[in-house]
Amino acid sequence: MPHRRDIPKPAARRLSLYLRELSSRLEQGEETVNSKALGLSLGLTDAQVRKDLAIFGQLGHPGRGYRVADLIASLRRIMGRDRAWTACVVGAGNIGRALVSYDRFRKEGFSIVAVFDGGAAMVGREVGDLKVRPMSDLAKAVAVEGIELGIIAVPRDSAQQVADALVAAGIKGILNFAPRRIVVRDGISIVSVDFTVALEQLAFQVAGASEPEDVDADPEDTTHG
Amino acid sequence: MPHRRDIPKPAARRLSLYLRELSSRLEQGEETVNSKALGLSLGLTDAQVRKDLAIFGQLGHPGRGYRVADLIASLRRIMGRDRAWTACVVGAGNIGRALVSYDRFRKEGFSIVAVFDGGAAMVGREVGDLKVRPMSDLAKAVAVEGIELGIIAVPRDSAQQVADALVAAGIKGILNFAPRRIVVRDGISIVSVDFTVALEQLAFQVAGASEPEDVDADPEDTTHG
C-alpha cells in the first residue's frame, strides 16, 4: 500500500464517495460493479475511477469489474475505517446538539461519547443520551475514555481556544464547524466545514449560472503530519 | 470581469475564505492588507493570493496592498453576495432545526423564510421563529415568497425526491446535507455537505498521519449551468 503522501489529494476525497456509493450498492444486493457504472453514479469518468482505485494495487478483476464487498473492505482499511473511532463534541448549541444526535455517525463507526460546553446554563442538560459536561472535565475525559477526535461546534471567537484545549487534552484530530481557520501544532489533523461558505459557493454558482459544468468542492482541511 | 467558467474551481473556493478573513480584519479595524499577510492567515502563499485576486482585474495597489473594505465589496459582488438571498429548509429533524436557527446565515444575508417537513408529527411545530409547513405548501410558498435556494436536511432515501420537488417548485440551487449524490437538470446548482464524509476524511488523515502536509478539501458540489 502506498504511503498516504503519494495519494493525490483530490483522490483522497473521492475515496469517501466511492465508499458511500458502494455501501449503497451492497445494500441493493449488487455483487460487482465496473468503473463505468461507479463513475456514472458519482459524476466521474471511468478512467478516473480506475486510476483512483489502482493507487492501492490490484483491486479489480479485468473483464469482470470490482467485487463490491471486497472493494468496500479494502477502502475501509485504507481510510482507517476498519475500526471504531471515539469522538467528543464541544459546544451544546444548535449545531452541537444536532451532531450528537446524528445517528449516521454511530452507524458508520464513529461514537460520540461526550459533549462539553463552556456555559453553566448548558452543563448538566441531556443531549441525546449524553449529559453536557463542563469544559473542566475535558482533559480527564479524553484521557480516561481514550477520546481520539474532537468536534468543534462553538462560536467563532472561542473556537481557537477550544482547539487548544482539545490538543492539550491529547486529541489527534479536529472536525471544525466554527467559521474560522484553526491553527494547531504538527501532528494534529483538521477538517473544517463552514455552512456559510457552502451556501456562498451555492450563491456564487447560481448568480453566475450559464454554462454546463461539473465541479467538486469540499470542506477545507489541513493536515499537520 | 471574467466569465465564471474561467475562474479556476479551487480559486472559487478560496474566494469564500478570503471574504471570511477580510470581514474579520475589517472588524478589527484594519484598513489595508497585503497578499503575504492574507495568505499567512489562510495557509496560502502570497503568490497564490495575488493570482486569485488578479483574476478580477486590478483590485490591489502596488506598494500599498489591498484596501480591506474595497476588496470585500469587490468579492461580494463577484460572489453574488451583494444582494440578499432567500432560502427554505426541507426537513425539520435535528439538522434542519439547527440550520433554521443558525444565526450566521441571516447575518451574512441568507434568509431562511420557510421550513417544510413531510411528516405530520412535525408540521405545525415552531422552529426558531418559523412554523413547520407540510410539503404540500412547498410549490406555492416558493412561488409566492420568491424562494431561490433550497436546503435539504432529510434522510438519504427521500433526498432525491425532495430535490425533484424543489426543482419543480422553481428553486435555482440546492444545498444538500443528505448523504447521497443528488441529480438535477441543467441550470440548477448543487453543493453538498456530508458530515460523515468530513469525519471520514479526518479519520483518514489521523490514521495515516506521519508527514507534514497541507491539504484543502471541500464540500462536493456540482453545477449544472
Added chain:
DNA sequence: CTCTGTGAAAACATTCACAGCG
C-alpha cells in the same frame, strides 16, 4: 468480448521571479 491497470499526453493549478507602479 469486457473491463482493468497504466504509460503517455493534455489540461490544469501553483510557484517562481521579476518588471513596473506608487
Added chain:
DNA sequence: CGCTGTGAATGTTTTCACAGAG
C-alpha cells in the same frame, strides 16, 4: 523601497488510448 500583477517554469491531476488478463 514595498508590493502588485503576471509571464514562464514547475508540479499536479485528469484524460486518453491501449496492452493484456479473464
